Amino acid sequence: MLGPQSSLVMYDEEYQRILVLLEKLLRESNSKVIFLVDKNGQLIAATGETAHLDTTSLASLTAGNIAATGGLAKLIGEKEFSILFHEGEKDNIHISIVGGRVILVVIFDQRSSLGLVRLRVKKASIDLGTVFQELVDKTEQEAISGNAPSPFAEITDDDIDNLFN
Amino acid sequence: MSFINYASREINCKIVYYGPGLCGKTTNLQFIYNKTAEESKGKMISLATETERTLFFDFLPLALGEIRGFKTRFHLYTVPGQVFYDASRKLILKGVDGVVFVADSQEERFDANIESLENLKDNLEEQGFDIEKIPFVIQYNKRDLPNVSSIEELSALLNERKVPELEACAMSGEGVFETLKAVAKLVLNNLKKGG
Ligand SMILES: Nc1nc2c(ncn2[C@@H]2O[C@H](COP(=O)(O)OP(=O)(O)OP(=O)(O)O)[C@@H](O)[C@H]2O)c(=O)[nH]1
Ligand SMILES: [Mg+2]
Numbered sequence A: 001m002l003g004p005q006s007s008l009v010m011y012d013e014e015y016q017r018i019l020v021l022l023e024k025l026l027r028e029s030n031s032k033v034i035f036l037v038d039k040n041g042q043l044i045a046a047t048g049e050t051a052h053l054d055t056t057s058l059a060s061l062t063a064g065n066i067a068a069t070g071g072l073a074k075l076i077g078e079k080e081f082s083i084l085f086h087e088g089e090k091d092n093i094h095i096s097i098v099g100g101r102v103i104l105v106v107i108f109d110q111r112s113s114l115g116l117v118r119l120r121v122k123k124a125s126i127d128l129g130t131v132f133q134e135l136v137d138k139t140e141q142e143a144i145s146g147n148a149p150s151p152f153a154e155i156t157d158d159d160i161d162n163l164f165n
Numbered sequence B: 001m002s003f004i005n006y007a008s009r010e011i012n013c014k015i016v017y018y019g020p021g022l023c024g025k026t027t028n029l030q031f032i033y034n035k036t037a038e039e040s041k042g043k044m045i046s047l048a049t050e051t052e053r054t055l056f057f058d059f060l061p062l063a064l065g066e067i068r069g070f071k072t073r074f075h076l077y078t079v080p081g082q083v084f085y086d087a088s089r090k091l092i093l094k095g096v097d098g099v100v101f102v103a104d105s106q107e108e109r110f111d112a113n114i115e116s117l118e119n120l121k122d123n124l125e126e127q128g129f130d131i132e133k134i135p136f137v138i139q140y141n142k143r144d145l146p147n148v149s150s151i152e153e154l155s156a157l158l159n160e161r162k163v164p165e166l167e168a169c170a171m172s173g174e175g176v177f178e179t180l181k182a183v184a185k186l187v188l189n190n191l192k193k194g195g
Helices: A012-029 A053-074 A112-144 A157-163 B025-035 B084-094 B106-124 B151-158 B177-191
Strands: A008-010 A033-038 A043-048 A083-087 A092-098 A101-108 B003-005 B010-018 B043-048 B052-065 B070-078 B098-104 B136-141 B166-169
Touching: A008 A101, A012 A033, A012 A043, A012 A101, A012 A112, A033 A112, A033 B025, A053 A092, A053 A101, A053 B043, A053 B052, A053 B084, A092 A112, A092 B177, A101 A112, A112 B151, A157 B052, A157 B177, B010 B025, B010 B177, B025 B052, B025 B070, B025 B098, B025 B177, B043 B106, B052 B084, B070 B177, B084 B106, B098 B106, B098 B151, B106 B151, B136 B151, B136 B177, B151 B166, B166 B177
Parallel strands: A008 B003, B010 B070, B010 B098, B098 B136, B136 B166
Antiparallel strands: A033 A043, A033 A101, A083 A092, A092 A101, B003 B010, B043 B052, B052 B070
């Protein structure tokens, strides 16, 4: 697992594998939207009917939600609540933690059911967990070997100044 | 903790505005939001009480532009400054890449600034951060008010590390972008070192 100060890195290959898994889950669970969020609130990937959704805000609030319930869990002596479920009039949200560090969010309506979503999420979590573990290993190896220098290794103060113009 | 995405060629960094209650953290974000072009910002989310005190956090996503072909995004957060919201502050500090400490320059808030800074140090340490190394800037806010301590006095007490320090009036926006720029610079330079 990554320490608190190391960057999360996503590569093309793993990103594609994650998308495939999310799309499969979307189909098999009959859900509307699925997205993956880093525990710090950064969106990793999304699939489904995302066009009308503010995914950046969703990601940040989901992470806040998980953080707050995680805090509650600790207060009562639990490690964390690994599944959260919010039921709405039309749409429902199922939130779960994958591999200890990423958050999987599934939005579904009456075309699916909590039971089905739960079942499919369980299966998909195992596969997603594997990809994330490989990602962590890969990031560590690249860091040690120094093969892939950070794209930021050569930025200058001018580059940074230009961002604010 | 920054997030480098080679697939979408994006880099995300998290910046947290910290400081005592009513020092002007939310006002900083509101000014940035109001002055940023539509295409460069997302929605600002404020989880606040009915009296507009921050209850959990404010969140403002900014897309500043590209560096070396990577879209550079900053996620700005504020913490709730009121003392009893400490549990929430700890949560928001998770994965932070850079911290802005907003001090309230008013004389009567002198002790509140010190208490909040101590609290920040404790919470960062608890999260495993090296408080001597994390990108950090200090903003002395509310310089427009008559009853303010001198910068020398504030600096001597709050700025032991001699980090970049800026004067501001968040209400009029003076110093607000300068502060953001100063912390962004430190964060990006830190990434350069592979942090
Ligand atoms: N005179 C003056 N007032 C300011 C300035 N910045 C903020 N204020 C005012 O101070 C009050 C509190 O500002 P907020 O931004 O809500 O403070 P905060 O730090 O977010 O407070 P919490 O959410 O409780 O932690 C508001 O009434 C602001 O208008 C400033 O530079 N000068
Ligand atoms: Mg506030």
